[in-house]
Amino acid sequence: MTRRLFWEDAYAKEFDATVNSVDGNQVVLDQTAFNPRGGGLLGDIGTLSGVKVTDTIKAGEDTIAHVLETPSTFAPGKPVHGVLDWDRRHRIMRMHTSAHLLSAIFHKQTGALITGNQIEPDKSRIDFSLDDFDREKMLVYCSQANEAITMNPPVKTYFMKREEALKIPGITKLASVMPPDVKELRIVEIEGYDLQADGGVHVKNLGEVGKIEPMKLENKGKSNRRMYFTIP
Numbered sequence: 001m002t003r004r005l006f007w008e009d010a011y012a013k014e015f016d017a018t019v020n021s022v023d024g025n026q027v028v029l030d031q032t033a034f035n036p037r038g039g040g041l042l043g044d045i046g047t048l049s050g051v052k053v054t055d056t057i058k059a060g061e062d063t064i065a066h067v068l069e070t071p072s073t074f075a076p077g078k079p080v081h082g083v084l085d086w087d088r089r090h091r092i093m094r095m096h097t098s099a100h101l102l103s104a105i106f107h108k109q110t111g112a113l114i115t116g117n118q119i120e121p122d123k124s125r126i127d128f129s130l131d132d133f134d135r136e137k138m139l140v141y142c143s144q145a146n147e148a149i150t151m152n153p154p155v156k157t158y159f160m161k162r163e164e165a166l167k168i169p170g171i172t173k174l175a176s177v178m179p180p181d182v183k184e185l186r187i188v189e190i191e192g193y194d195l196q197a198d199g200g201v202h203v204k205n206l207g208e209v210g211k212i213e214p215m216k217l218e219n220k221g222k223s224n225r226r227m228y229f230t231i232p
């Protein structure tokens with residue numbers, strides 16, 4: 001099991017850890033600040049004791065593997081120092097919180113469910129299941145999101161008993177993905193706007209997003225709409 005330092009402090013840019021196991025170019029540590037790929041988010045990149053990490057992945061339910069550029073020379077038990085590519089990761093956090101906010105507003109206004117998302121540092125997209133395709137309305141929802149950002153509510157994360165969490169309306173806006181089968185769900189709350197079961201990394205205050213800029217709206221079939229957006 002890998003201790004998720006990014007759940008305790010999403011702003012940890014460096015950390016010390018001990019190597020647990022090595023498999024080819026994949027290294028598992030006792031703890032890490034690198035967020036693994038999943039839930040539409042890219043895995044973090046950076047370095048482990050100066051060696052490039054090109055991706056971070058889940059190697060099991062509670063195990064996180066760092067994918068190195070070269071086969072690992074780290075031995076189990078060895079201490080390492082991890083450094084994140086923080087500029088990239090911080091943009092992913094800002095994009096991710098933006099995606100939650102947009103999803104919440106679209107869901108509230110239209111009842112749309114989220115059928116997919118891809119969070120990247122430069123450009124992100126959300127897929128909605130929505131019969132109506134009205135660009136004007138979508139742009140209105142984006143400006144409502146930007147109004148919420150100027151209110152700067154806190155973004156809080158905490159754990160809740162699964163059965164309690166599942167009673168909250170809209171706790172999962174994903175059409176296909178059910179929260180993991182665990183006793184406690186991690187909740188991400190944009191105070192006053194959204195509550196969502198989620199394992200990813202977010203900013204602490206919504207104002208940190210700055211501004212959401214819609215880029216492109218696409219009609220992806222009968223009731224599938226795709227929106228691309230960015231943050232300056």
Ligand SMILES: [Zn+2]
Pocket residue numbers: 039096100198199200
């Ligand atoms: Zn999320």
